[in-house]
Every structure is written in C-alpha cells, then in structure tokens.
Amino acid sequence: xxxxxxxxxxxxxxxxxxxxxxxxxxxxxxxxxxxxxxxxxxxxxxxxxxxxxxxxxxxxxxxxxxxxxxxxxxxxxxxxxxxxxxxxxxxxxxxxxxxxxxxxxxxxxxxxxxxxxxxxxxxxxxxxxxxxxxxxxxxxxxxxxxxxxxxxxxxxxxxxxxxxxxxxxxxxxxxxxxxxxxxxxxxxxxxxxxxxxxxxxxxxxxxxxxxxxxxxxxxxxxxxxxxxxxxxxxxxxxxxxxxxxxxxxxxxxxxxxxxxxxxxxxxxxxxxxxxxxxxxxxxxxxxxxxxxxxxxxxxxxxxxxxxxxxxxxxxxxxxxxxxxxxxxxxxxxxxxxxxxxxxxxxxxxxxxxxxxxxxxxxxxxxxxxxxxxxxxxxxxxxxxxxxxxxxxxxxxxxxxxxxxxxxxxxxxxxxxxxxxx
Numbered sequence: 001x002x003x004x005x006x007x008x009x010x011x012x013x014x015x016x017x018x019x020x021x022x023x024x025x026x027x028x029x030x031x032x033x034x035x036x037x038x039x040x041x042x043x044x045x046x047x048x049x050x051x052x053x054x055x056x057x058x059x060x061x062x063x064x065x066x067x068x069x070x071x072x073x074x075x076x077x078x079x080x081x082x083x084x085x086x087x088x089x090x091x092x093x094x095x096x097x098x099x100x101x102x103x104x105x106x107x108x109x110x111x112x113x114x115x116x117x118x119x120x121x122x123x124x125x126x127x128x129x130x131x132x133x134x135x136x137x138x139x140x141x142x143x144x145x146x147x148x149x150x151x152x153x154x155x156x157x158x159x160x161x162x163x164x165x166x167x168x169x170x171x172x173x174x175x176x177x178x179x180x181x182x183x184x185x186x187x188x189x190x191x192x193x194x195x196x197x198x199x200x201x202x203x204x205x206x207x208x209x210x211x212x213x214x215x216x217x218x219x220x221x222x223x224x225x226x227x228x229x230x231x232x233x234x235x236x237x238x239x240x241x242x243x244x245x246x247x248x249x250x251x252x253x254x255x256x257x258x259x260x261x262x263x264x265x266x267x268x269x270x271x272x273x274x275x276x277x278x279x280x281x282x283x284x285x286x287x288x289x290x291x292x293x294x295x296x297x298x299x300x301x302x303x304x305x306x307x308x309x310x311x312x313x314x315x316x317x318x319x320x321x322x323x324x325x326x327x328x329x330x331x332x333x334x335x336x337x338x339x340x341x342x343x344x345x346x347x348x349x350x351x352x353x354x355x356x357x358x359x360x361x362x363x364x365x366x367x368x369x370x371x372x373x374x375x376x377x378x379x380x381x382x383x384x385x386x387x388x389x390x391x392x393x394x395x396x397x398x399x400x401x402x403x404x405x406x407x408x409x410x411x412x413x414x415x416x417x418x419x420x421x
Contacts, residue, residue, distance in 0.1 A: 002184070007125070007184045007186075008125045008126060010182050010183065010184070011121070011122065011125050011182075011183050011184060012122055012125070012126075012134060012137060012138065013182070014178060014179050014182040014183045015074075015078070015118045015121060015122050015138055015183065016118075016122075016137055016138050016140065016141050017141075017175065017178065017179075018078060018082065018114070018118070018141075018175050018178075018179045019114055019115065019118045019138060019141030019144070020140075020141035020143060020144040020147065021144060021171060021172055021175045022081070022082070022085075022111040022112065022114045022115075022141070022144065022172075023111075023112070023141050023142055023143075023144030023145055023257075024144035024145070024147045024148045024151075024168065024171075025085065025089055025108055025111045025144075025168050025172060026054055026055070026058055026108070026109065026111045026112040026144070026145075027054075027144070027145040027148050027224065027227055027228060028054075028108075028148055028152060028164060028165070028168060029050055029051045029053075029054060029101075029105060029228070030051050030145075030148065030149075030227060030228035030229070030230075030231060030232075031148055031149065031152035031153055031156065031164070031231060031242075031246060032092075032152060032156065032161040032164050032165070033047055033050050033051050033228075033232075034156075034231060034232060034235070034242055035156055035160075035161045035242075036050065036101065036161060037050070040097075040098055042098070043372070043376060044371075044372035044373075044375045044376050045369065045372040045373055045376050046098070046372070047232065047368075047372060048229075048368040048369040048370075048371055048372030048373070049102070049368075049369055049372070050098070050101060050102065050105065051228040051229075051368045052225075052228070052364075052365045052366070052367075052368040052369050053102050053105040053106050053109065053365075054105045054106065054108050054109035054111075054112065055109065055112060055224055055225075055228075055361055055364040055365040055368075056106070056109060056361070056362070056365040057105075057106045057107070057109030057110060057112075057113075058109040058110065058111065058112020058113050058115075058361050059109075059112065059113075059357070059358050059359075059360070059361020059362045059364065059365055060113075060358065060361070060362075061109070061110050061112075061113030062112075062113045062115060062116040062353075062354045062355075062357035062358045062361055063116070063351070063354040063355055063357075063358045064354070065077060065081070065113045065114070065116050065117050065354060066116035066117070066120060066350040066351050066352070066353050066354020066355070066357065067350060067351045067354060068117075068350075069116065069117045069120045069121060069350040069354075070120065070348060070349075070350035070351055073121070073185050073186070073187070074117050074118065074120060074121020074122075074124070074185075075121065075183050075184070075185045076185070077117045078114060078117045078118060078121065078179065078183075079176065079179060079180065081110055081111065081113065081114050081117065082111075082114075082172060082175060082176045082179065083176060084107075084110060085107065085108050085110050085111045085172065086169050086172050086173055086176075087169075088104050088107035088108045089108050089165050089168050089169040089172060090165060090166060090169035091104055091165075092104050092105075092108070092162075092165035093162035093163070093164075093165045093166050094162075112361060113357075113361075115139075115353075115357050116350065116353045116354040116357040116358075117350075118138055118141070119135055119138060119139065119338060119353050119357070120349050120350035120353055122134050122135055122137075122138040123135055123342055123349055124186075124349070125186070128342070128346070129268065130268075131268075131339075131342045132264040132265065132267045132268035132335065132338075132339045132342065133261065133264045133265045133268055134264070135264055135335065135338050135339075135342065136260045136261040136262065136263050136264020136265065136267070136335040137260075137261040137264065139257075139260040139261070139264070139334055139335055139338070140257055140258050140259075140260045140261045141257070142220075142223065142256065142257035142260060142331070142334070143253070143254055143257030143258050144257070145223075145224075145227045145253045145257060146250045146253040146254035146257060149231070149246040149247070149249055149250050149253055150246075150247075150250065151164075151167075152164050152246070153231075153242050153243045153246040153247075154243065155167060156242065157242070157243065203345065203348060203351060203352055203355070204355070208340075208344070209352060209355060209356070211398060211399075211402060212337055212340055212341065212356050213355065213356050213358075213359030213360075214359070214394065214395055214398060215276060215280075215333070215337045215340075215395055215399070216334070216337045216356045216357070216359055216360040216363075217359045217360050217362065217363035217391070218280070218283075218330070218333070218363070218391055218392050218395050219279065219283075219329075219330040219331075219333035219334045219337060219360075220330075220334050220337075220357075220360035220361075220363065220364065221359070221360045221361065221362065221363015221364045221365075221366075221367060222283075222326075222330055222363065222364075222367065222388055222391070222392075223256055223327075223330050223331070223334065223364070224360075224361070224363070224364025224367075225363065225364045225365075225366070225367025225368050225371070226252065226326075226367070226388070227249070227252070227253050228364075228368050229367075229368055229371050229384060230245075230249035230252060230253070230323075231245045231246045231249050232245075233381065233384070234248055234249060234316075236381065237381045238316050248316075248320060251320055251323060251324050251327070252323045252324060252326065252327035253327070255324065255327050255328055255331060256326075256327035256328065256330055256331035256334075257331060258331070259328055259331040259332055260331050260332070260334050260335045261335070262332065262335075263275065263279075263331060263332030263333065263334065263335030263336055264335040264338075264339065266332060266335075266336070267335055267336040267339035268339070271339075272336045272337070272339040272340040272343065273340075273399075273403055275332060275333070275335075275336035275339075276333055276336040276337060276340075276399070277396075277399060277403075277404070278329075279329040279330065279332050279333035279336065280329075280333065280392060280395050280396045280399065281396065282325060282326075282328075282329040283325070283326045283329035283330055283333075283392055284389060284392045284393060284396060285325075286322040286323070286325040286326045286329070287322075287326060287385050287388050287389040287392060288389055289314065289318070289319075289322045290314065290319055290322045290323065290326070290382065290385040291382050291385040291386045291389050292312070292313075292314050292382065293313075293380050293381075293382045294311070294312075294313035294314075294381075294382075295311055295312050295313065296309065296310075296311035297309065297310055297311060297312075314382075326388075337356070338353065338356075341353055341356060363391075367384075367387070367388075370387060371383075371384040371387070374387060
C-alpha cells in the first residue's frame with residue numbers, strides 16, 4: 001500500500017508529464033502551421049486563425065472540465081481527455097484542406113483544457129502551505145510549447161510536417177499508459193458532490209474572479225499567443241530559417257514554462273499580490289522596448305544642403321533579451337495568479353480555475369488572430385507587441401485601483417492581532 005506522501009509525489013510527476021505532453025500537442029500548429037501556410041497560400045490572418053482554433057476549444061472546455069474535476073476527481077477526467085484527442089491528432093496528417101485542419105484543430109484543443117483538470121487534481125493532493133509550489137511545478141508543463149519548438153521543426157525538415165502529428169499521437173498514447181499506472185484517486189477530494197452547477201456558478205458574482213481572469217489573460221494568454229507567433233515573427237522580421245527561428249523562440253517559451261515552479265514558491269513566500277504586481281511591471285517595460293518599430297528619419301540639413309537620413313530598429317539580440325524578460329515575468333505571474341485562487345476558493349477550486357483558465361485560453365486564442373489582423377492592416381510587425389503592452393497596462397491599472405490604492409488583505413496576509421497585557 002503506497003503511502004500518502006508517495007501518492008502526492010507520484011501524482012505530481014505523472015500529472016506534470018501528462019500536461020507537458022498535452023501542451024506540446026496544443027501548440028503544435030505554431031510550428032506545422034508555417035509549412036501549411038506556405039502549402040495552402042494562407043495570409044497572416046488565416047495563419048493566426050489556424051494556430052488559434054485549438055486554443056479556443058481548449059479555453060472553452062476549461063470551465064466544464066474544472067467543474068467535472070470537482071465532481072468526479074482529476075484522474076478519470078484527465079484520462080478521458082488524453083484518450084479523446086489521440087485519434088484527432090493522428091488524423092491531422094491526412095488533412096489536405098484548410099477547413100479540415102480547423103475542425104481537427106478544434107478537437108485537439110481539448111488537450112489545452114487539461115490544465116483546469118490537472119491544476120485542481122494537483123492542488124487537492126497537497127497541504128495549503130505547499131499548494132503554491134505544487135501548482136507551480138505542475139504549471140511548468142507549459143514548457144511543452146518549448147518541446148514542440150525543439151522537435152517539430154527538425155521533424156518537418158527531415159520527414160515533412162505530416163510526420164509531426166503521427167509522432168505526437170504515439171507520444172500521447174504512451175502518456176496514457178504512464179498516467180494510468182502512476183496516478184491515484186481520493187474520494188475526499190470531491191468537495192462539491194450534491195451541489196448543482198447553478199449553485200457553483202454563483203462564484204461569477206464575485207468581482208475578484210473577473211479581475212483574476214484579466215491577470216491570467218495577460219500572463220497565460222499572452223504566453224500562448226506569443227508562443228504561437230514567435231517562429232513566424234523571427235522568420236518574417238529577421239529573415240531566419242524555421243529551425244533557427246524556433247530555437248531562438250525557446251528563449252521565451254522554455255524559461256517561461258519552467259520558472260512557473262519558482263513562481264509558486266515565491267507566491268508562497270511573498271504573497272500573490274506582491275509577486276503579480278512586480279511581474280506586470282517588468283513585462284510592461286520590456287514590451288515597451290519590443291514595440292519600437294523599424295523607423296527611418298529624414299532631416300533637412302542646415303542651409304538647405306540636402307537631407308540627413310538615419311534610422312533605428314530593435315536588433316535581434318536586444319529584442320530577444322527583452323523577450324526573455326517578458327517570458328520570465330509571465331512565467332512567474334502564471335503561478336502567482338493561481339496562488340490567489342488557492343487562497344480564496346479552496347472548496348470550488350476546480351470551477352474557479354476553469355473560469356480563470358478559460359479567460360487565459362481565450363486570450364491565447366484571440367491574440368494570434370489580432371496579431372495577424374494588425375499586421376495585415378498596418379504592415380508594421382511590432383504592432384503585436386504594442387497590443388501586448390496595452391493589455392498589460394490595463395492589468396496594472398486594475399490592480400492598482402483594487403489592491404494598491406485601497407490595500408486588500410487576503411488569507412495569506414492576515415494581520416497579527418495586537419498583544420494583550
């Protein structure tokens with residue numbers, strides 16, 4: 001009979017591995033979408049839609065999947081997701097038309113919905129003072145996006161893009177077997193048995209839920225949207241090949257995924273608010289640098305002696321440094337936002353994490369489409385970073401108005417009662 005401590009760590013490791021593989025699948029169109037776009041002659045908007053459709057279904061599924069996790073437990077729900085998406089992944093290699101890819105992309109998007117299942121399943125196995133770290137370790141599965149950037153471009157060049165979904169289907173089948181043998185169920189974790197969905201949904205009346213949705217739409221939605229766009233951006237803006245572009249893009253994707261565990265520890269140590277506030281400011285400053293467009297100036301010389309021409313553009317190395325800062329800030333922020341939730345919504349954490357995860361996923365869905373539309377309309381590549389800067393600024397203002405201007409004490413910041421004499 002396995003001890004409780006063994007079960008905790010076994011569930012955490014298996015859960016994190018399964019989520020990493022799901023995230024790898026969920027973001028695959030960011031890489032295979034590049035040769036598909038060339039093959040089908042897609043414009044930037046169509047490319048953005050192709051990469052964003054799996055993100056949409058993954059986002060929309062997070063709320064019902066989170067509620068199901070509260071009711072049935074994380075293990076059976078996670079297994080059902082893994083089994084469902086395998087046939088859809090395998091079938092992508094046979095798609096020859098745009099609409100077929102969109103339909104199959106919508107099906108594999110369910111892999112992204114596994115987040116609200118896994119985060120709740122993980123949290124309920126750990127004590128409250130360790131939940132931030134545990135959820136952070138699980139959330140490091142976001143690094144699955146980096147796994148795709150390492151694997152997919154090489155497979156595309158060697159074997160063609162159709163081989164990527166075939167390989168991913170096999171990997172996910174192995175994941176199902178490992179998950180079955182190394183995870184456990186505990187009936188005590190099903191806190192909402194006998195509670196109707198309508199009663200559970202009353203949590204939407206809490207304005208703080210909507211605020212956390214906004215935060216997560218930046219740190220997670222931004223992470224997903226930018227991850228999907230980066231390879232394409234490096235190729236179009238700096239003229240890199242797909243392998244080199246994807247490799248450099250991991251400077252953002254990999255650290256942002258892995259550091260989430262450290263963000264969970266920081267949130268346990270310093271509080272969700274302090275960590276999130278710092279992350280928002282750091283990312284906004286870096287995004288301001290990234291937003292500067294390639295600019296050329298022509299100045300009239302003194303005495304009418306012609307003109308003086310000069311220009312300024314963000315070089316690839318400076319852009320990549322700023323991108324790294326954004327990735328670190330958002331990676332830590334993804335953990336700190338969920339620390340807010342574990343502090344305040346322990347009893348219905350699955351549902352609330354589903355709601356907040358839905359908002360984050362919708363951000364990841366909308367951003368690539370908006371990126372494509374902005375580039376098609378303006379012809380300016382850096383408008384994508386201007387958009388990210390704007391939504392980050394909204395979060396900072398909202399946080400200042402509700403948490404900094406009038407300090408709000410959460411359970412993690414309970415004041416010390418005065419001494420009695």
